[in-house]
Amino acid sequence: MNILDKIVIDKRKEVALKKSIIPISQLENSVLFDRPTVSLAQALRNSSSGIIAEHKRRSPSKAVINQNSSVSEVAVGYEHAGVCGMSVLTDGKYFGGSLDDLLLARASVQLPLLRKEFIIDEYQIIEAKAYGADVILLIAAILSREEIKAYSELAKQLQLDVLLEVHNEEELYKSIMPSIDMLGVNNRNLKTFELSLETSKTLSRLIPNDFVRVSESGISNIAAIKELQPYGYQGFLIGENFMKTDAPGQSATDFINKLK
Numbered sequence: 001m002n003i004l005d006k007i008v009i010d011k012r013k014e015v016a017l018k019k020s021i022i023p024i025s026q027l028e029n030s031v032l033f034d035r036p037t038v039s040l041a042q043a044l045r046n047s048s049s050g051i052i053a054e055h056k057r058r059s060p061s062k063a064v065i066n067q068n069s070s071v072s073e074v075a076v077g078y079e080h081a082g083v084c085g086m087s088v089l090t091d092g093k094y095f096g097g098s099l100d101d102l103l104l105a106r107a108s109v110q111l112p113l114l115r116k117e118f119i120i121d122e123y124q125i126i127e128a129k130a131y132g133a134d135v136i137l138l139i140a141a142i143l144s145r146e147e148i149k150a151y152s153e154l155a156k157q158l159q160l161d162v163l164l165e166v167h168n169e170e171e172l173y174k175s176i177m178p179s180i181d182m183l184g185v186n187n188r189n190l191k192t193f194e195l196s197l198e199t200s201k202t203l204s205r206l207i208p209n210d211f212v213r214v215s216e217s218g219i220s221n222i223a224a225i226k227e228l229q230p231y232g233y234q235g236f237l238i239g240e241n242f243m244k245t246d247a248p249g250q251s252a253t254d255f256i257n258k259l260k
């Protein structure tokens with residue numbers, strides 16, 4: 001069994017438990033549920049840098065990155081740096097994140113916030129809205145075409161943007177539909193952790209022009225961005241490169257200044 005299979009098995013148990021404790025009606029009654037959202041896709045279209053900065057304490061591929069980071073401080077630092085959006089890992093077991101992290105980020109910044117989660121149930125999309133997210137991630141490797149369609153349509157109803165993540169041609173073909181706003185190509189294979197920017201380059205020619213293109217993972221310098229821009233990428237999701245430093249916000253500032 002690969003790591004992604006393990007994560008999904010645990011996630012199904014987690015969601016089943018949560019559903020038995022907090023009913024959907026309670027999520028829908030939360031204060032943030034009616035908050036007007038901000039579009040990340042729009043922010044990326046209007047930006048020249050296109051940086052989406054992630055809050056990530058640890059990961060199965062890298063162990064500890066920044067175990068004790070303060071999500072509020074990081075969020076404020078990222079906003080100050082001029083990023084287009086922030087990604088907040090909410091998985092606890094494998095990434096050390098939580099929905100409280102999302103709430104804290106929401107309380108600290110106006111930026112579009114992406115709930116970075118392994119979504120396998122509609123409940124998690126309603127939860128994302130209730131905890132202040134503007135965008136959800138859907139991972140094609142763990143979803144059928146029917147699920148992608150149902151989940152992305154629900155997200156649109158809730159005014160959430162959808163970032164659909166793919167890693168190969170097959171995943172890309174099954175995911176192309178109008179309810180997707182952004183197509184993310186993950187340079188990291190979630191099953192083997194193998195990393196290569198070539199993935200973004202080879203898949204780019206298969207992505208229809210109306211989707212905002214986001215390249216995800218393994219981006220650690222300006223050269224990588226310059227290399228990917230000619231392939232039509234307008235968004236760049238960066239986690240570890242910022243989070244491994246003592247001041248993620250400052251490293252995002254330095255990075256964006258170099259891009260200008």
Ligand SMILES: O=P(O)(O)OC[C@@H](O)[C@@H](O)c1c[nH]c2ccccc12
Binds near residue numbers: 054139218238239
């Ligand atoms: O830390 P990196 O290599 O910059 O990667 C960030 C982000 O792309 C990565 O965390 C990620 C991309 N897709 C995911 C899906 C689930 C969990 C994590 C991810």
